[in-house]
Every structure is written in structure tokens, then in C-alpha cells.
Amino acid sequence: MVNENQTEQPKNYVQPIVEMRGIVKRFPGVLANDHVDFELMPGEIHALLGENGAGKSTLMNILAGLYRPDSGTILIHGKPVTFTSPKDAIRSGIGMVHQHFMLVPSQTVTENILLGLDDPRFLLNLNEYHRKIENLGDQYGLKVDPRAKIWQLSVGEQQRVEILKSLYRGAEILIMDEPTAVLAPQEIDDLFKTLRSMLVSGKSVIFISHKLQEVTAIADRISVLRKGKATATSVPLGKTTRQELAQLMVGREVIFQVEKKQQQAGKLVLEVEDLHVDNDKGLPALRGVTLNVRAGEIVGLAGVAGNGQRELAQTIGGMRACTRGKILLNGDPIDNRNPRYSIQHGLGYVPEDRTHTGSSPNLSVTDNVIMKNYYKEPIAHGWVLDATSASHFAEELKTAYDIIVPNVETPVRLLSGGNLQRVILAREISGQPSFLIAVQPTRGLDVGAIEGIQRLLLAQREAGAAVLLISEELEELFSLSDRVYVIYEGRIMGEVHDSNLENVGLMMTGTPLDQIQQKGSPADD
Amino acid sequence: MTETGSTTIKPKKFPYRVKFEQRLTEVPRWFPAAVSVGAIVVALLLGAVVIAFAGGDPWRSYAHIARASFGSLGVFSDTLVKATPLILVGLACSVAFRMKLWNIGAEGQFFLGAFGASAVVLAPLLPAETPRWIFIPVMMLAGILAGALWGFIPGILKAKLNVNEIITTLMMNYIAVAWNNYFIFAIWTEGGFQMSPVFPKNAWLPRLADYAIQVPLFRGLTVHLGLIMALLAAVLVWFILYRSRWGYEIRLIGDNPRAAKYAGLNITRNMVLVMMLSGGLAGLAGMSEITGVVHRLQGAISPGYGFTGIIIAWLAKLNPYAVILVSVLFGGLILAGREIQPSGIPRMIQGIILVCLIASDFLIRYRVRIVRVNGEA
Numbered sequence: 038m039v040n041e042n043q044t045e046q047p048k049n050y051v052q053p054i055v056e057m058r059g060i061v062k063r064f065p066g067v068l069a070n071d072h073v074d075f076e077l078m079p080g081e082i083h084a085l086l087g088e089n090g091a092g093k094s095t096l097m098n099i100l101a102g103l104y105r106p107d108s109g110t111i112l113i114h115g116k117p118v119t120f121t122s123p124k125d126a127i128r129s130g131i132g133m134v135h136q137h138f139m140l141v142p143s144q145t146v147t148e149n150i151l152l153g154l155d156d157p158r159f160l161l162n163l164n165e166y167h168r169k170i171e172n173l174g175d176q177y178g179l180k181v182d183p184r185a186k187i188w189q190l191s192v193g194e195q196q197r198v199e200i201l202k203s204l205y206r207g208a209e210i211l212i213m214d215e216p217t218a219v220l221a222p223q224e225i226d227d228l229f230k231t232l233r234s235m236l237v238s239g240k241s242v243i244f245i246s247h248k249l250q251e252v253t254a255i256a257d258r259i260s261v262l263r264k265g266k267a268t269a270t271s272v273p274l275g276k277t278t279r280q281e282l283a284q285l286m287v288g289r290e291v292i293f294q295v296e297k298k299q300q301q302a303g304k305l306v307l308e309v310e311d312l313h314v315d316n317d318k319g320l321p322a323l324r325g326v327t328l329n330v331r332a333g334e335i336v337g338l339a340g341v342a343g344n345g346q347r348e349l350a351q352t353i354g355g356m357r358a359c360t361r362g363k364i365l366l367n368g369d370p371i372d373n374r375n376p377r378y379s380i381q382h383g384l385g386y387v388p389e390d391r392t393h394t395g396s397s398p399n400l401s402v403t404d405n406v407i408m409k410n411y412y413k414e415p416i417a418h419g420w421v422l423d424a425t426s427a428s429h430f431a432e433e434l435k436t437a438y439d440i441i442v443p444n445v446e447t448p449v450r451l452l453s454g455g456n457l458q459r460v461i462l463a464r465e466i467s468g469q470p471s472f473l474i475a476v477q478p479t480r481g482l483d484v485g486a487i488e489g490i491q492r493l494l495l496a497q498r499e500a501g502a503a504v505l506l507i508s509e510e511l512e513e514l515f516s517l518s519d520r521v522y523v524i525y526e527g528r529i530m531g532e533v534h535d536s537n538l539e540n541v542g543l544m545m546t547g548t549p550l551d552q553i554q555q556k557g558s559p560a561d562d
Numbered sequence: 563m564t565e566t567g568s569t570t571i572k573p574k575k576f577p578y579r580v581k582f583e584q585r586l587t588e589v590p591r592w593f594p595a596a597v598s599v600g601a602i603v604v605a606l607l608l609g610a611v612v613i614a615f616a617g618g619d620p621w622r623s624y625a626h627i628a629r630a631s632f633g634s635l636g637v638f639s640d641t642l643v644k645a646t647p648l649i650l651v652g653l654a655c656s657v658a659f660r661m662k663l664w665n666i667g668a669e670g671q672f673f674l675g676a677f678g679a680s681a682v683v684l685a686p687l688l689p690a691e692t693p694r695w696i697f698i699p700v701m702m703l704a705g706i707l708a709g710a711l712w713g714f715i716p717g718i719l720k721a722k723l724n725v726n727e728i729i730t731t732l733m734m735n736y737i738a739v740a741w742n743n744y745f746i747f748a749i750w751t752e753g754g755f756q757m758s759p760v761f762p763k764n765a766w767l768p769r770l771a772d773y774a775i776q777v778p779l780f781r782g783l784t785v786h787l788g789l790i791m792a793l794l795a796a797v798l799v800w801f802i803l804y805r806s807r808w809g810y811e812i813r814l815i816g817d818n819p820r821a822a823k824y825a826g827l828n829i830t831r832n833m834v835l836v837m838m839l840s841g842g843l844a845g846l847a848g849m850s851e852i853t854g855v856v857h858r859l860q861g862a863i864s865p866g867y868g869f870t871g872i873i874i875a876w877l878a879k880l881n882p883y884a885v886i887l888v889s890v891l892f893g894g895l896i897l898a899g900r901e902i903q904p905s906g907i908p909r910m911i912q913g914i915i916l917v918c919l920i921a922s923d924f925l926i927r928y929r930v931r932i933v934r935v936n937g938e939a
Contacts, residue, residue, distance in 0.1 A: 354824065355826075356823060356824060375826065376823060376824060376825065376826040377826025377827075378826075379826075380825075380826050386824070388824060393818070393820055393821075394820045394821055394824050395821065395824070396818070396821060397814055397817040397818040397821045397822075398817065398818065399817045400813060400814065400817050400818075404810065404813070404814070407810075408814065408821070408825040409825050409826070411807060411810050412807055417807050420806055420807055420808065421805060421806055421807070422804075422805055422806055422807050422809070422810055424804070424805060
């Protein structure tokens with residue numbers, strides 16, 4: 038690493054265009070970046086690899102001026118800078134294309150690109166700017182009609198507009214946050230071509246991703262983040278293997294064993310067969326998922342978030358329709374019905390999003406725990422809701438599940454994450470489900486809370502319920518589960534019974550298990 | 563909020579700045595009430611400035627308003643008469659707003675309610691000599707049903723086709739007024755005037771003044787049975803919201819529709835039902851006004867009650883009992899307003915109060931701190 042005050046450089050020294058040193062960023066309860074170093078050379082594509090929540094986007098948002106680091110320095114062309122807004126970053130030649138596009142749907146491409154600029158100041162000669170943008174697009178192979186309205190464009194085209202927006206503002210450094218997540222395979226190829234053509238004209242690219250295949254296809258050098266720390270910095274592509282990268286990304290920690298009783302799995306409770314489901318954008322999220330869960334076992338589903346786990350849970354929960362395939366719960370088909378139908382057939386569901394789906398923030402603990410049995414005796418007598426028996430019920434759950442709250446009339450938005458999760462689990466488990474699906478049940482909780490939640494899940498297993506645990510925490514998955522499926526881009530990559538993290542890492546990044554086994558020992562490409 | 567400067571030395575900067583921080587802890591129970599009272603005081607002070615500016619004596623004006631609306635039994639009774647329709651439309655809006663259905667069509671539902679009640683007398687559905695104890699319930703039912711129908715249409719459009727209810731309810735207000743006008747001008751007109759004949763006495767809601775012979779104290783008191791209906795409606799709405807299965811569904815959907823869907827609730831059906839309940843309450847307000855005060859169908863039966871209902875629901879924070887209190891205050895302001903000036907200042911004071919109360923909500927969610935500007939690394 039170069040000394041900060043060094044004035045004379047060695048002969049062959051090429052100065053990094055971006056240096057970030059010792060970046061620390063803390064959010065309430067999370068250390069998102071823990072003394073992270075990062076550098077970018079001119080004319081390279083530098084991949085930033087890591088799981089969701091590893092701190093990749095945070096680091097790059099700092100570079101793009103959206104966040105300010107708690108400590109650490111940023112140097113651009115060797116000069117320290119302090120960005121107080123994205124405008125400052127753009128002035129230094131840094132442009133970022135976010136995962137969620139920041140475009141105005143009702144306006145044209147040109148209007149979106151000019152938005153917020155000082156020039157043109159008052160009169161707008163659109164034709165002139167249409168031409169300018171067309172030329173810029175031709176230069177980088179970014180074909181898009183400047184006169185088209187954003188809402189008429191495909192996602193891939195919208196991404197091109199975002200890139201054009203950065204280029205038009207004179208970006209020398211382009212940060213792409215998970216750019217391929219929204220693209221079709223053909224569009225990915227086009228994007229890669231564009232990125233390479235940008236290198237030719239001397240620009241540099243930072244490519245954020247959690248997909249190993251893409252990273253090894255496009256990047257010159259790679260940095261890996263894991264839980265806010267850099268586990269590898271600026272490794273040239275040739276000097277590493279996919280296995281190493283997978284390990285650096287997923288980690289290799291001692292898996293502590295929670296006390297888990299040996300028991301035989303019982304009858305089939307959940308059967309999912311060849312399930313195809315679309316996501317909110319109408320793109321396929323699940324492409325033929327087949328899995329099953331038996332009574333008295335916990336089955337894990339591993340995978341980086343965004344590979345169809347949420348859609349799978351929602352479809353089982355009756356909140357999303359499937360386009361093909363079927364779901365049987367205790368032998369009854371429950372696909373394409375409605376949530377209450379699934380619940381009445383024995384489903385308990387701990388959703389991924391505690392505050393937006395799993396609970397109603399401004400309602401009391403009582404109102405939240407009766408969410409699924411409010412219409413039944415003893416909570417309701419006909420049309421009338423029995424407030425007394427509802428609060429009795431809430432008090433019972435409060436004691437049984439150690440929910441720490443002054444009284445059951447407290448709105449749940451005031452509860453800590455762990456307590457809120459207990460409220461949700463208490464509600465789901467008290468319905469005595471024969472099948473429980475838990476999505477990321479311990480995310481964002483502290484150690485003590487995590488242990489409590491895990492115990493509750495194991496207790497369900499011992500009580501003979503079938504449990505499907507969807508998590509990104511491999512440690513948790515392997516200590517709790519009897520067997521684990523790995524999902525990638527809506528397909529099951531395989532089923533594992535041991536915790537061979539190397540294989541799991543490869544499967545999580547897109548290599549099916551049978552391919553790994555065919556090759557004998559994993560090899561790189 | 564703008565970020566203040568970095569370490570680079572900038573010439574003299576004011577060393578303090580105001581900072582707004584989101585409150586992370588719950589405020590004590592008395593706090594929202596205290597903030598509301600504070601907001602009203604601030605609003606009255608602002609109003610005083612304006613009155614003084616217009617050449618009036620603010621304190622005498624305020625004293626006059628108080629006397630003209632709450633000063634004696636007689637005027638207080640008039641205040642309650644004004645408050646009666648306000649309570650009902652306030653409840654109508656509260657119920658809909660609870661589920662985040664922005665029904666701004668209470669005005670139209672009010673007119674339809676008045677029409678429905680009038681139709682019983684004028685169509686006529688019942689002969690003029692029908693006894694009062696049959697007349698009144700039938701008119702109530704007709705008013706509620708007509709209002710509910712006017713709520714059902716935007717409700718079903720929203721539920722089935724996701725048509726914006728703000729637009730439909732607003733537009734249907736105009737249809738309702740025009741519908742009533744058609745009947746007033748053409749069908750039920752009395753000798754070419756734009757009003758219907760007066761209803762027979764047994765179709766009038768009983769007033770306290772009617773019992774002045776038995777209780778001399780009631781002489782001249784205009785409070786009618788509609789007030790009792792409004793108060794009962796408030797209790798009923800409270801019971802529905804907090805003590806019934808349906809109310810639980812309304813509250814859950816209103817607070818978090820995604821959680822409601824996840825819990826297996828039928829959201830679209832509830833949308834329609836709540837819009838009908840809301841319309842029905844506003845329709846009842848129209849019925850009560852027409853049979854308790856006006857006693858005939860005519861054009862000017864509402865000085866914008868339906869729209870005032872939106873304000874009332876908001877100020878009462880959608881609480882049915884608070885709706886009663888706020889309605890009485892507004893009833894007083896409307897009544898006293900006429901004493902001072904037909905329009906202008908009293909309306910303006912209403913507006914200032916509203917703005918201050920809504921703005922004061924900010925203090926419940928944020929805390930204001932004055933901090934030193936310090937250089938950040």
C-alpha cells in the first residue's frame with residue numbers, strides 16, 4: 038500500500054484511481070463496514086463479491102456520496118476527498134447504477150438524463166440533446182431510443198438509461214450494483230460487452246455481485262466482503278479459484294451443534310412438485326422446484342437471498358399464484374387457493390419480513406397474536422370479539438414464550454426485533470401447525486434471541502411438526518436441519534446431508550450438485 | 563435536511579442549528595392531548611393577530627364567539643343541532659379512513675340520505691297519516707340504504723377494478739347534488755319553487771321544544787332526536803371497531819394490508835362493506851338533517867357538512883368518541899361564525915386551527931433539538 042505522503046512514485050507505478058482506507062460504517066445495531074480497504078485501478082473491472090448484507094452496497098454507497106463513513110479516508114487520483122452528497126461524487130467522476138433504478142417513468146429517456154443538470158438552464162432544445170444522447174449510446178453500444186418514455190422500456194433498456202445518465206455526467210468510474218439481477222441472459226451478454234467497451238475508452242468499473250460465474254466471467258480483480266469485513270482484497274482473477282472465492286464469501290466457521298435429539302422422520306407432510314412461480318415483475322422466480330418435508334424433521338433451504346426463496350414461501354402461504362406444478366400439504370393440494378385455506382390445512386408461516394408482513398406495527402400485542410384465530414372460539418363469539426379472552430390468550434403466550442413487554446396492549450412497533458419475532462412465532466406455533474415454514478427467522482437478532490428462536494424451532498421438530506427453514510445463515514441451517522436443499526435462480530441445485538461448505542458454496546453460486554460430483558474434486562474453469 | 567459543512571474552515575457560521583430527530587420511544591399518554599391544546603392556543607393567537615389586523619378587537623371577538631355558541635342553554639342547543647350531522651359524517655369518514663379508504667364523498671352520501679328519507683314521504687312510500695313510530699324508522703332505513711348505495715358504487719369499483727376512490731367519491735358528490743336538484747325542480751316541486759312541500763308533522767324528528775308544555779325548561783330548544791341517533795351511532799362505531807370481528811379486520815387491514823392478506827383476511831369484501839357503512843352513516847346524517855331541521859327537501863341543506871366531516875375525522879384522530887367532542891366545537895364555530903360575519907374570519911379561524919392541529923402531529927413523531935454545529939471527520 039502506498040504511503041499517503043509519498044510524493045515520488047516508482048517508475049512503473051500506476052496510481053489507483055480510487056483508494057478507500059479503513060472505512061467504517063455503523064448502522065443502528067449493525068457494523069456494516071469494519072475497516073474495509075478497497076482500491077480501483079484505471080481501466081479495470083473490479084468485482085466486489087459477497088453475500089447479501091455483507092456490506093458491499095454500503096461501501097459503494099459511501100463511495101458514491103450517499104452515506105458518510107464513520108471513519109476512514111477516500112482518495113481519488115491520490116487526493117483525499119470528502120463527499121457530502123452524490124453531487125460531489127459525480128463531480129469527481131463517480132457514477133453509480135443502483136439495483137433499483139432511479140428514473141421517472143412518465144418522462145422520456147432524454148428528460149431523465151438531463152434531470153437535475155444545470156445545462157440546459159432554461160430553454161430546452163430537445164432535438165439537440167436527443168442527438169447527443171444517441172451519439173453517446175452508439176459510442177458504448179447502449180442502444181436506446183432517447184425519445185421513448187421510461188415506462189415503455191424493458192428493464193434492460195432502463196438499465197442502459199441509468200448507465201447513460203452516469204456517462205453523460207462525465208463518470209470515469211462506474212459502480213454497478215448487482216446489475217445482472219434484473220436481466221435476461223441475452224441482456225447480460227450485452228451488458229458485459231458495454232462494460233468492456235467502456236474500459237477501452239479509459240473508464241473503470243466496479244461490479245457488485247454475489248454470483249461467482251458472472252464475476253469470473255467479467256472481472257479483472259476481485260475483492261470479497263463477508264459480514265462487513267474484507268476477506269480478500271484485489272485478488273487478480275488468475276490467482277484464485279471459484280472454490281476459494283466461495284469459501285471467502287461464505288466463510289468457514291466452526292459449526293456449533295445445538296442439542297438435537299435423534300429421531301426418525303415420519304410421514305410426508307409437504308410435497309412441492311415442479312413448481313413454477315413468477316415474481317412481482319412477471320419474470321420466473323421458481324423454475325421447477327421439487328422438494329418435500331416430513332413430519333418431525335427440519336429441512337433447510339440454503340441460498341443467497343433473491344433466488345426464489347421468498348416466492349416459494351409466499352406460494353406455500355397462499356399469497357402468490359403458481360404457473361405450473363403443485364403443492365400438497367398433508368395430501369391436500371393448497372396451491373392457487375388463498376392464505377386462509379393454507380392456514381386451515383395446517384400451515385404455520387413465519388414470514389421474512391417481520392414488520393411489513395408478519396405483524397401490524399400500530400396494533401397491540403394482543404391484536405397481533407389473535408391475527409389467525411380471531412374469528413374462532415374462544416376469541417370470538419359469533420360476531421363479537423371477546424376482548425377479555427383475547428387478552429387472556431395474549432397473556433398466556435407472553436408467559437409461555439417469554440415475550441418481554443410491559444403489557445399486552447403495547448403496540449408491537451415498540452418491541453425489539455427478538456421480541457417481535459417471539460410474538461410471531463408464538464402466534465404461529467400456538468395454532469399447532471403440522472407444517473411450519475420459517476423464513477430468515479433469526480436475521481438481525483442478537484445471540485441470545487437467536488438461541489431462543491432456534492430452540493422453539495427444535496421444539497416443533499420434537500413435537501412432530503414438519504419444518505422448512507429458509508435461511509442465508511449456513512451455520513444455522515446446518516446445525517438445525519436434518520437435510521438441506523440449495524436453491525439458485527429458482528432451481529434446486531441439490532440436497533445435502535452434511536455440512537460440506539465448499540460444495541454448498543459452489544451450489545449457492547450456480548453449480549448443481551451432480552456436476553460437482555461428476556468432476557470428482559471441484560475444479561475451476 | 564441539509565448536511566452541514568465538513569471540517570474545511572468556512573467563514574463564521576452560526577454555531578447552533580435546529581435538528582429534528584425521530585422519536586424512538588413512545589410519548590406519555592398525556593402528551594398528544596397537551597400538544598393538541600397547545601396547537602389550538604397557538605391557532606387562536608394567530609387568529610387574534612389577523613382579527614386585530616382587520617381592525618377588530620380579538621379578545622372581544624373571541625368572547626363573543628364563546629357566548630354565541632356556548633353562552634346559554636338556548637344557543638348551546640343550537641350548537642348541538644349543528645353538531646348532529648357533523649358527528650354522523652365525522653363517523654362516516656373515520657370508519658373509511660380507518661381502512662385507508664379516502665371517502666371524500668360524504669357530502670354526496672349525505673344528499674342521497676336526504677333524498678332517500680324524502681322519498682318515503684314524497685314518493686310516497688308511506689301515506690301522510692302514518693304514525694310517527696313507523697315513519698321515523700322507515701325514513702332512517704331509507705336514508706341509510708341510499709347513502710350506503712352511494713358508498714357501495716365507489717367501493718365495488720375500488721375492490722374489483724382498483725379505481726381510485728378519491729376521484730369516484732368526489733365526482734359522485736356532484737351527481738348526488740344534481741340528482742336531488744332534478745327532483746326538487748321537476749318532480750317534487752311545490753308551486754314551481756325549488757323545494758318540496760313541507761313534510762307532514764309525524765315525519766318530523768321530535769324536538770325538545772315539542773315537550774315545552776310538560777317541561778317549561780325545554781321552551782325554544784331545537785335539539786332533536788337526531789342527536790341521540792348520532793350519539794348511539796358513535797357508540798356503535800366504537801363497538802364495531804374495538805369489540806367485533808369485523809372491526810378487528812378493519813383495523814388490521816387499515817394498519818397493514820399485507821399482514822391482513824397474510825393472515826387470510828378478505829380485503830376486497832371489507833372494502834365494499836366499509837364503504838357501505840361509511841355511506842350509510844353519512845346518509846343517516848342527511849336523513850336526520852332533513853327530518854329534524856329542514857322538514858322538506860330543498861337545495862341548500864348542507865353548508866358542506868360532508869367535507870367538514872373529513873376535517874373532523876382527522877382532528878379526532880379517527881376516534882369515535884373524540885368525533886363527538888370535535889363536532890360540538892365545530893358546531894359552535896359555525897353558529898358563532900354567523901353571528902360575527904357571514905363568511906371570512908370565522909372560517910379562517912377554523913382553517914388556522916386545522917393547520918395548527920395537523921402540523922402539531924409532527925411534535926408527536928419528532929423531537930426538536932438545538933445542537934451545536936460541530937465539524938465532522
